[in-house]
Each structure stands twice: as C-alpha cells, then as structure tokens.
Amino acid sequence: MDLELRHLRVVCAIADAGSVTKAASVLGLAQPALTAQLQRIERALGGLLFERDRRGARATPLGELVLARARVLLPAVKGLQDEATRLASTAGNAGRYRIGAVNGPILGGLVHRITSNHPGAQVSTHASWSSAELGDLVLSGKLDFVLVGACGDAPPATDSGLAWRVVAADPVFLLLPEGHPLAVRDEVDLAELAEAQWVAAPGDGCFSACHAAACARAGFTPKVLFETEVRGAIDLIESGDAVGLCQATLRPMAGLTAVPIAGAPLHWRQMMGWLPDGPAADVAGQVWAYAIEAYADAVRKNERYSAWLGRHPDRRMLAL
Numbered sequence: 001m002d003l004e005l006r007h008l009r010v011v012c013a014i015a016d017a018g019s020v021t022k023a024a025s026v027l028g029l030a031q032p033a034l035t036a037q038l039q040r041i042e043r044a045l046g047g048l049l050f051e052r053d054r055r056g057a058r059a060t061p062l063g064e065l066v067l068a069r070a071r072v073l074l075p076a077v078k079g080l081q082d083e084a085t086r087l088a089s090t091a092g093n094a095g096r097y098r099i100g101a102v103n104g105p106i107l108g109g110l111v112h113r114i115t116s117n118h119p120g121a122q123v124s125t126h127a128s129w130s131s132a133e134l135g136d137l138v139l140s141g142k143l144d145f146v147l148v149g150a151c152g153d154a155p156p157a158t159d160s161g162l163a164w165r166v167v168a169a170d171p172v173f174l175l176l177p178e179g180h181p182l183a184v185r186d187e188v189d190l191a192e193l194a195e196a197q198w199v200a201a202p203g204d205g206c207f208s209a210c211h212a213a214a215c216a217r218a219g220f221t222p223k224v225l226f227e228t229e230v231r232g233a234i235d236l237i238e239s240g241d242a243v244g245l246c247q248a249t250l251r252p253m254a255g256l257t258a259v260p261i262a263g264a265p266l267h268w269r270q271m272m273g274w275l276p277d278g279p280a281a282d283v284a285g286q287v288w289a290y291a292i293e294a295y296a297d298a299v300r301k302n303e304r305y306s307a308w309l310g311r312h313p314d315r316r317m318l319a320l
Contacts, residue, residue, distance in 0.1 A: 001044045005077060005314070009144025010037060010068035011049060017054040034103075049186075076286055082140050089261035098285070100126040101147040103201075103230065104270055106167060106251035110147070129166035129202050131156050138273065144280035145287055146162060146273045149209040151266070162273040163284070167291045171308075172266035173258040177238055183257040186311070194220035201230045205266075211245065214265040229275055237248040248305045249298045260308045270295060 010027070016033075017023040024034040049063035059067055093120050097114050101107040107125065114123055128134050129150040138146055139161055147167075150156045156164060174193070176183045182192060194215075200208065208225070215222045226233075226242055236242040238255045247268055250258050272291050274284045299305055 001040055003004060003041070003044055005074065007037075007041045007044075008066070008074060010034070010041065011063070011066055012070050012074065014038065014050060014057055015063070015134055020050075020052065021055075034080060034171050087146060095120055096122045098124050098126070098142070098144045098194075099115075099147065100128060100129075100137055100143045100145070102129055102131060102134070102149060103247075104149060105247065105298035106147050106291050106294045109297050110287070110291050113290040115288075127275055133272065135162055136254060138275055138278075141265040141275075142276070144274060144278070144285070147291065148271055148273065150269045150271055151210045154210075155272065156271055161255075161275070162274045163281070164271050165284075167272055167288070168295045168303075169267050169269045170248040170267050171264035172245050173250070173260050173305075175237055175250070176257050177240050177243040178255055179240070179255050180243070180257070182283065183259060187260045187262040187309075189263075190214060190218040190265060191220065193243060194218070195223070197224045197226070197242045198222050198226065198232045199226040199236045201233050204225055210266055213279070216278045217265065219317055234264040237263050248308070249295070249302055251302065252304075260304075264312075 010023075013027055014023040015022055017026055020034055021031050024031040025032065029037075039095075045062065048061045048136065049066055050057040050059055050062050052058075064190065074136055086120070095118060099107065099110065111123055111125065114121055126137065131146070131150075134143065134148060135156065136145040137143040156162075172183075174188055184189045185187060190246070198211075200211075209224050212222060214252070224242075225237060228236070233244055235241075235254065237244050245266070246258050248258070248260070252258075271292075272284075274280050274287075280287075299309070
C-alpha cells in the first residue's frame with residue numbers, strides 16, 4: 001500500500017484525540033474500521049505508530065517521526081491547493097465579478113452598475129452575516145470583492161491581507177415601531193431609551209461593545225439584548241417588545257420607523273475589500289467607484305436620512 005495524505009490525516013487525528021475511539025468519532029468512522037486502517041498504515045510504514053492501552057494511544061518513536069513530517073506536509077498541501085485555486089481563478093477572469101456582502105445598501109446598486117456598464121460580465125453574489133467568513137473566501141480565491149460594515153474606526157472583522165477602501169460612513173439610527181411615542185421625533189436622545197429592551201441580528205465585530213459604550217455615556221446600561229436573525233428582530237420591534245439599531249440608509253419598512261439619535265454617538269462604515277495581488281485588483285478602483293455611486297443613490301432614496309443630512313450639513317462629509 002502506498003502512503004497517501006489521507007493516511008497522514010488519520011495518524012494526526014489519532015494523536016490529537018489521544019485514542020482510536022475518540023478519533024473515530026471525530027472522523028465519523030466506526031472504531032473497528034479506523035483500527036483496521038491504522039494497522040494497514042503501520043504495515044506500510046514497517047512498524048507501530050502508537051502504543052495503545054486503556055489510557056489511550058501514545059505515539060512511538062516511529063509515530064513521532066511520522067507526525068512531525070505530517071504536520072509539515074498537510075498544511076503545505078493545503079496552502080498549495082489554495083494557491084492553485086487562486087491562480088486558476090485568474091484564467092478567464094476578465095469580466096467576472098464575484099461579490100460577497102453583509103446586509104447593506106450597496107449590493108443591489110453595485111450589481112446594476114456592473115451589468116449595465118459591462119453587458120458581458122459574469123456577476124455572482126454571496127450573502128453572509130460574517131465579515132470574517134467573507135474575508136476568508138476572498139483570501140482563498142472564491143470571491144473577488146466583499147462589502148462589509150465596521151463600527152466607528154474599527155477595522156473590518158476579518159483576516160488581514162485584504163486591501164480596504166471606505167465607501168461611506170453613516171450615523172446609526174434607532175429602529176422603532178411606528179406607534180412608539182418617540183417615532184415622530186426628528187431626533188431621540190439615547191437616554192430616553194434607558195428602560196427599553198433591545199434586539200440585534202447576529203454579526204461579528206465590536207458593534208455590541210460600541211452600543212454598550214454609547215449607552216454608558218448616556219448614563220445607563222442597556223437592558224435585555226435579544227439576539228435573533230433579521231426577520232425575528234424586525235418582528236420583535238414591530239410588536240413593540242424591543243427596539244433596535246439600524247443603518248441610516250435602511251429603506252422604509254411598513255410598521256417601522258428609523259429615527260436619528262441625538263448627537264450621532266454611533267457610526268457605521270461601509271467598506272469594500274479585495275486581494276491586493278489578486279486578479280480583481282486591476283478593476284478594484286472602478287468597482288469602488290460604482291459602490292460609491294450605489295451608496296449615493298441609496299441616500300437619495302431615503303427621505304428621512306436626506307432630511308437629517310440637510311439639518312446637519314457638517315455630517316454630510318461622513319455620508320458622501
């Protein structure tokens with residue numbers, strides 16, 4: 001039997017788990033099947049790799065040698081596969097735009113501009129609430145661009161290695177049910193919601209900490225914070241059981257009202273990222289310009305945010 005990478009993964013799994021039984025559970029195999037596979041690997045290598053007793057499995061000197069080599073080879077092969085995927089993606093890449101995005105106002109307008117200006121372009125999108133996941137997909141060559149958000153001046157919640165440009169920065173608004181007493185206000189002081197219950201959709205980054213800090217500056221600690229998916233969060237707010245936060249560019253929704261927070265204590269940056277030495281780098285500047293145009297359209301379509309900007313011209317430089 002020739003030794004294969006899958007055999008090295010088995011050896012590492014047994015060493016990491018400390019027993020064949022535990023390793024079988026991790027690998028999704030029956031324990032007898034894994035034992036038989038280990039025996040075949042040991043015959044191919046000419047000796048025992050583990051000493052096994054009731055306390056588990058401990059590597060023999062031969063096992064330590066195999067493990068040392070395997071822990072170098074397996075990451076190297078994974079790196080080779082990732083690099084090959086990335087290089088292969090450059091072939092025929094002209095006219096292809098693979099875009100990942102979290103919830104935001106830009107994606108629809110960006111796709112429209114790409115398809116309008118480049119009729120033959122192949123455009124695909126991938127949605128996720130996790131900026132980190134999207135960043136990993138760019139690093140592995142599976143996406144070309146990501147559109148994510150970041151709280152205040154914090155960096156995006158994703159691995160390093162990407163080039164980033166800010167599309168815009170907005171104040172964060174409150175999201176209230178239409179019948180809420182504060183929903184008719186032009187602005188609401190955050191302290192007026194000291195007794196409110198809050199709800200938020202899942203996401204990574206520091207936004208929950210920024211929210212808590214803003215509440216602390218307003219003199220209170222936020223009460224119960226429900227975490228649920230977007231539809232569930234909207235339902236809780238619409239029913240009057242909670243209030244939430246939203247992007248200022250949020251499109252009007254029946255039953256809900258987005259209200260500015262006095263003093264704009266929270267900000268959210270819209271950002272675009274890509275691999276600086278990847279195949280998409282040559283068109284990144286153009287895509288970024290399309291993203292800015294798409295964002296500006298979203299602002300123009302939002303009467304309440306446009307009115308707020310009219311009352312706060314000093315803040316317009318944040319938004320545009």
